[in-house]
Amino acid sequence: SAGKNDVDNVIGVTFSMPLNIRNDYQANAKAENQQAIAAEASFRSVMRKQKYLIQASTASLISNKKYLGRWQQLMQGRGEHSAQLLQKQWQVGDLNTSDYLLALQQRAEGLYAGIELQAQFKISEVQWLLDVGQLNVATKLLN
Secondary structure (H helix, E strand, O other): OEEEEOOEEEEOOOOOOOOOOOOOOHHHHHHHHHHHHHHHHHHHHHHHHHHHHHHHHHHHHHHHHHHHHHHHHHHOOHHHHHHHHHHHHHHHOOOOHHHHHHHHHHHHHHHHHHHHHHHHHHHHHHHHHHHOOOHHHHHHHHO
8 A cells, every 4th residue: 555644655565474373272172181180080089988988887887797696696595584593593592682783783784785786786787878879778777
C-alpha cells in the first residue's frame, strides 16, 4: 500500500508467511496420563489395604472361633452339672461354706469367660462380613 503523510511519501508492505505450528495436545495428554497413573496407584493402595484388612479379620475370626469351640467342648454339659454337684457336696458337708463360695465364684468366672468368648466371636464375625463387603448379611446378624 502506498500513500502520503503530510509531505512524505509512505509505502507499506505486508508480509505473510504461514508457520507450521500445530497443537498436538501433548501437554494435555501427558497431564491426563499422569492423572490416570495416580488414580491407578490410589486404587492399588486401597486394594492392598483392603486385602490386608480382610486377612487380619479372617485370622481374628478363625482364632476366636477356635477359642470358643475349645471352651464349648470343655464346658459341654458341665455348666449346670457343676452347680448341682457343688451344691450337693456343700449340703452333705463335703465342702465348707468358704470353699463352696469360692468354687461358685470360679464357676461364674468360667461362664463369664465363655460369654466373653462368644461375644468376641460374634464381633469378629460381623467385622469380617463388613470387611468382605457383605453388609446385608452383617445387618441381618445385628438385627
